[in-house]
Amino acid sequence: MRAGERRWGGWRQPVAIAVAVAFLLPLWFMVSGSLREPGTPPPRAPELIPRPLSTVSYDRAFDLVDLGRHTVNSLIVAALTVPLAVLVASLAGFALLLVAGRARAVIVGLSFAALMIPVTALLVPRFAMFRWLGLTDTWAPLVAPALLGLSPFYVLLFYWSFRRLPPELLEAARLEGMQPFAMWRRVGMPLVRPVTIAVALLAFIASWGNFLEPLIYVFNPDLYTLPLGLRSLETLDRTNYPVLLAGAVVATAPVVLAFVIAQRYFLHEDRGAGWLGR
Amino acid sequence: MSRIELQGVRKRFGATAALDGVDVEAKDGELLVVVGPSGCGKSTLLRCIAGLEAVDEGTIRIGDRDVTNVKPAARNVSMVFQSYALFPHLTVRENIAFGLVVREEPKAVVRERVAEASKLVGAEPFLDRRPYELSGGERQRVALARALVRRPEAYLLDEPLSNLDAGTRVEMRTEIRRLHREVGSTMVHVTHDQVEAMTIGDRVVVLDAGRVRQVGTPDEVYSRPTDLFVARFLGTPAINVLTPQEARAFFAIPEGTVLGVRPEQVRLDGDGVPSRVELVEVAGSDAYVFLDRGLVARVATDARPAEGAEVRARFDREAAHLFDEATGRRIQP
Numbered sequence A: 001m002r003a004g005e006r007r008w009g010g011w012r013q014p015v016a017i018a019v020a021v022a023f024l025l026p027l028w029f030m031v032s033g034s035l036r037e038p039g040t041p042p043p044r045a046p047e048l049i050p051r052p053l054s055t056v057s058y059d060r061a062f063d064l065v066d067l068g069r070h071t072v073n074s075l076i077v078a079a080l081t082v083p084l085a086v087l088v089a090s091l092a093g094f095a096l097l098l099v100a101g102r103a104r105a106v107i108v109g110l111s112f113a114a115l116m117i118p119v120t121a122l123l124v125p126r127f128a129m130f131r132w133l134g135l136t137d138t139w140a141p142l143v144a145p146a147l148l149g150l151s152p153f154y155v156l157l158f159y160w161s162f163r164r165l166p167p168e169l170l171e172a173a174r175l176e177g178m179q180p181f182a183m184w185r186r187v188g189m190p191l192v193r194p195v196t197i198a199v200a201l202l203a204f205i206a207s208w209g210n211f212l213e214p215l216i217y218v219f220n221p222d223l224y225t226l227p228l229g230l231r232s233l234e235t236l237d238r239t240n241y242p243v244l245l246a247g248a249v250v251a252t253a254p255v256v257l258a259f260v261i262a263q264r265y266f267l268h269e270d271r272g273a274g275w276l277g278r
Numbered sequence B: 001m002s003r004i005e006l007q008g009v010r011k012r013f014g015a016t017a018a019l020d021g022v023d024v025e026a027k028d029g030e031l032l033v034v035v036g037p038s039g040c041g042k043s044t045l046l047r048c049i050a051g052l053e054a055v056d057e058g059t060i061r062i063g064d065r066d067v068t069n070v071k072p073a074a075r076n077v078s079m080v081f082q083s084y085a086l087f088p089h090l091t092v093r094e095n096i097a098f099g100l101v102v103r104e105e106p107k108a109v110v111r112e113r114v115a116e117a118s119k120l121v122g123a124e125p126f127l128d129r130r131p132y133e134l135s136g137g138e139r140q141r142v143a144l145a146r147a148l149v150r151r152p153e154a155y156l157l158d159e160p161l162s163n164l165d166a167g168t169r170v171e172m173r174t175e176i177r178r179l180h181r182e183v184g185s186t187m188v189h190v191t192h193d194q195v196e197a198m199t200i201g202d203r204v205v206v207l208d209a210g211r212v213r214q215v216g217t218p219d220e221v222y223s224r225p226t227d228l229f230v231a232r233f234l235g236t237p238a239i240n241v242l243t244p245q246e247a248r249a250f251f252a253i254p255e256g257t258v259l260g261v262r263p264e265q266v267r268l269d270g271d272g273v274p275s276r277v278e279l280v281e282v283a284g285s286d287a288y289v290f291l292d293r294g295l296v297a298r299v300a301t302d303a304r305p306a307e308g309a310e311v312r313a314r315f316d317r318e319a320a321h322l323f324d325e326a327t328g329r330r331i332q333p
Helices: A003-034 A056-064 A067-098 A101-116 A119-132 A140-148 A152-164 A167-175 A180-191 A193-208 A212-217 A226-236 A241-266 B042-050 B092-102 B107-121 B136-148 B166-183 B194-200 B218-223 B228-233
Strands: B004-013 B016-026 B031-035 B057-062 B077-080 B154-158 B186-191 B203-208 B211-216 B240-242 B257-261 B273-283 B286-291 B296-300 B310-313 B321-324
Touching: A003 A241, A056 A067, A056 A226, A056 A241, A067 A101, A067 A140, A067 A152, A067 A180, A067 A193, A067 A226, A067 A241, A101 A152, A119 A140, A119 A212, A140 A212, A152 A193, A167 A180, A167 B077, A167 B092, A180 A193, A193 A241, A212 A226, A226 A241, B004 B042, B016 B031, B016 B042, B016 B057, B016 B186, B016 B211, B031 B042, B031 B166, B031 B194, B042 B057, B042 B077, B042 B154, B042 B186, B077 B136, B092 B107, B092 B136, B107 B136, B107 B166, B136 B154, B136 B166, B166 B186, B166 B194, B186 B194, B194 B218, B203 B218, B203 B228, B211 B218, B211 B228, B228 B240, B228 B257, B228 B321, B286 B310
Parallel strands: B031 B186, B031 B203, B077 B154, B154 B186
Antiparallel strands: B004 B016, B004 B057, B203 B211, B240 B257, B257 B321, B273 B286, B273 B310, B286 B296
């Protein structure tokens, strides 16, 4: 038993359960609410399992709004955004590792500064830029941030992960004549797999839940992503909570599924995964 | 096979001179050991030869080529790192083959060379394991095989035994010596362990504060140190250094000089100077006897005196070294 485990003693599990319940309850009420009959008002007291159970709200949600198409649209945007964001952020993070000391400090500082800029502050200039480029009412403005790694945070996350690797590994590769791109691909990336998966998951969540940018750039309903579909649902049947919650379940399920699949990779720690050659 | 020659090599890190005008030559096929205390610049020296650090001044030649400004990969040297630098995500086989695969050698050649190198170091039984499944000694063998597989002009070994336990270190010391004999290439081996330096090297370079203090065979640097630093650095326990006042009981030496005498040269028999035994440390077959006259004697454990015993200590004048007290340089021819 490790020291941390001893200190926590028997409290660890109940605390973990309490935290899990606090986070899972809203999800549960979302699912249970979506299984109520359409048109019924929200229950006065919390209702774990609704009576009668009904999936009609889902049919209604899909009838009102083309949620299937919006889901596919969101999937396409995420499928373009996530790999591109991971590719660019990891390449930028690796490049940062190879940059000489002072220049690197400046770039890291600028990245931090960029992190502090609120997204809303850039909405107008970015809209103007994409309109000038003739890219509004396309998915290009939604995917374009991935060309910059989506967020400076992801670049820094990769940089910190690469910096954790023993420098001798890269030096050994250099001595064998490996070029920087090959080093990134064959030495760096295989050794930061948990971070890659974490960044991919974060990028997926960011892309999937992105409401503001599709709202600004996309006008054609055929190009709507799921968050815009949910807004349409709310506009069309504002008080029908079971239907709104059914839409919310449809929007949330892929993210939860992605987390369940990914968590086993980035929460997985064994001797092999942790050993970095020292 | 080729020699490595450094001429006037200087390397600074900020205000610190890691290498301060180093002139060293590793002869063709020689196993040259660079030894010195931590921070003396020995690893920097090796990294400069490999091309992982650019030198500020001076030239480095490998064979007939001036490689001072040549990229690491084009220098055709292999390096074994202190931490082995094995790629954790690759199997032992893939680790050994790494350099050949990067150079896009034909698969048949890769297979043949990997088999040859792994046989040479005894890594065959664990070729399909990953590095984290190996012991320190096995990792060391893999690192050596990875260096050997490319058949470079020279090998650079950066404290390759420092992470091993005492038993494995002795075993791998012999192994490196054997490999050097079989491969016959020039090797530069860096260590802070004087025993390792003395047992492995054809010649030893003693480095201190970025400067070469002495170059010679292990016997030369041990028995004829050029200065007090070398005399003190080599040998366990360290050489006895006596001031003119302390030495007077044994021999008169001029003021401004010090007398150095190895503990094994101090004898506790016959008609020497009366001394009292303050402490006795037993180290296997030898015992270190600390005397009240500031002397340490190394004697056979069987013949060690008891603590507190009165003994007579002496040593031959010819076995002692005279050094200038101010400069530390050897005076006696």
